[in-house]
Amino acid sequence: MIFITDGxxxxxxxxxxxxxxxxxxxxxxxxxxxxxxSFAFLKKLDDLPNRPVDNAGFxxxxxxxxxxxxxxxxRVLAEYPQWLAKRRQ
Incomplete structure (x- = not known):
């Protein structure tokens, strides 16, 4: 899912x-x-702890x-290949 926002x-x-x-x-x-x-919260979502699979990018x-x-x-899909590899494991 892609979310595009200005705040x-x-x-x-x-x-x-x-x-x-x-x-x-x-x-x-x-x-x-x-x-x-600054999008501080969206950056935080990208790096949330306690997730076995990183399912977000920013x-x-x-x-x-x-x-x-x-x-x-x-840029939107930069982290997608790593996520897909983890999902396949």
Whole structure:
């Protein structure tokens, strides 16, 4: 799943619980922060502890107009191959 946002989540506790609970399921979450926010919470989701499988990735871009489609998808899916390998184990 790809989430593109210009701000951090407002339901942080629920979001963190959901990402942690489904880490063993076949879901990979890709968070793309667009703009000048710090996106501290989305970065935290990328590095949550206590998950046997890292099921989330994050990247930040100031302006989508400044990157190509291939760069965008490359950055969104940067952690996907590692997740897929772990899922297959």
């Amino acid at each position: 951090d989540a407002t339901d942080k506790q629920l979001t963190q619980a959901w990402i942690t609970q489904v880490c063993r399921q076949p879901y990979f979450w890709a968070f793309a922060g667009i703009g000048h926010e 990247f930040k871009a100031r302006d989508l107009e400044q990157i190509s489609d291939s760069e965008f998808f490359g």
